Amino acid sequence: MFKDEVERKLNVAGKIFPFTLNMLSRNKTVICGVKRVVSSSDTFVKTRLDGGSMSISGVGLKIVEIGGGDMFLEGEITKIEFED
Numbered sequence: 558m559f560k561d562e563v564e565r566k567l568n569v570a571g572k573i574f575p576f577t578l579n580m581l582s583r584n585k586t587v588i589c590g591v592k593r594v595v596s597s598s599d600t601f602v603k604t605r606l607d608g609g610s611m612s613i614s615g616v617g618l619k620i621v622e623i624g625g626g627d628m629f630l631e632g633e634i635t636k637i638e639f640e641d
Contacts, residue, residue, distance in 0.1 A: 575590055575606055575607035575608035576588065576589060576590030576591070576606045576607060576608070576611070577589045577590060578611075578637070580634070583633055583634060584631060584632060584633055584634075585629075585630075585631055586613075586629075586630045586631075586634060587627065587628070587629055587630075588604065588611070588627070588628045588630065589626060589627050590606055590607055590626055591604045591605070591606065591623065591626055591627065591628045592604070592605040592606060592607065592626070593605045594620065594623065594628070595610065597618070597620055598618070599616075599617055599618055599619065599632070600614060600615065600616065600618060601613070601614055601615075601618070602618055602620065602630065604628065608639075608641070609639060609640050609641040610639070610640040611637065611638070611639050611640075612636075612637070612638045612639075612640070613630070613634055613636070613637050614634070614635050614636040614637075614638075615632050615633050615634040615635045615636070616632060616633045616635065617631075617632040617633060618630060618631070618632035618633075618634075619631050619632055
């Protein structure tokens with residue numbers, strides 16, 4: 558995992574990234590560090606992360622796969638919001 562490698566190479570203790578969000582394009586996104594999905598629809602996905610919650614708004618949103626803390630999301634993302 559990318560964040561584990563960065564922590565090891567920088568020799569830092571604890572979590573420097575409670576999650577990572579990688580947008581492969583505006584229509585494909587990978588989120589690592591997801592604790593659970595709070596709610597989802599084709600226009601909104603809310604997840605619980607280590608550091609709080611993340612809400613994603615968009616069009617045609619679909620959770621393609623989820624497991625092991627990783628979530629693969631497809632659809633056009635229009636907004637991302639974070640809450641503590």
